[in-house]
Amino acid sequence: MSTIKGQCYCGKVKFEFDPPIKFMAHDHCSICRKVSGSPFTTWVGTFDDKFRILSGADNLSAFKTTPEATREFCKTCGSHLFFKSSRWPGEVHVTAGSLTTEMSDAPQAHVFFSDRVKWIEVNDGLPKYGGKTGLEPLNT
Numbered sequence: 001m002s003t004i005k006g007q008c009y010c011g012k013v014k015f016e017f018d019p020p021i022k023f024m025a026h027d028h029c030s031i032c033r034k035v036s037g038s039p040f041t042t043w044v045g046t047f048d049d050k051f052r053i054l055s056g057a058d059n060l061s062a063f064k065t066t067p068e069a070t071r072e073f074c075k076t077c078g079s080h081l082f083f084k085s086s087r088w089p090g091e092v093h094v095t096a097g098s099l100t101t102e103m104s105d106a107p108q109a110h111v112f113f114s115d116r117v118k119w120i121e122v123n124d125g126l127p128k129y130g131g132k133t134g135l136e137p138l139n140t
Helices: 030-036
Strands: 004-007 014-017 023-027 041-047 051-055 060-066 069-074 080-085 091-095 109-111
Touching: 014 091, 030 041, 030 060, 060 080
Parallel strands: 023 109
Antiparallel strands: 004 014, 014 051, 023 041, 041 091, 060 069, 069 080, 080 091
């Protein structure tokens, strides 16, 4: 696969990164739900040295959602784009919905699944992780 590209809804922020990706996962944590307004967020993980903002860096707004985590949004359209955390140094997590390149990869797991909204039924066969870290194997 060639370079993976993405952008915010209004197109002011454009970015790209080189494959291979580190992971793709559905995140059910309560913060992702509140920030996205959705029952979960699908993230694609890449590395800092493979990630580039092509335009609109000055149009990004960042805020801390936990002491170790920062999220970035487009100031104009509000698109939730990036997540960075000291828990995963050297990584950038990108919202899968902001990608303009069609991915051949598919999500590999559900994380923070024990925090999910109970009205979502998930029977896709993917591994489910949760517990205190959000990454502990669950028997569901």
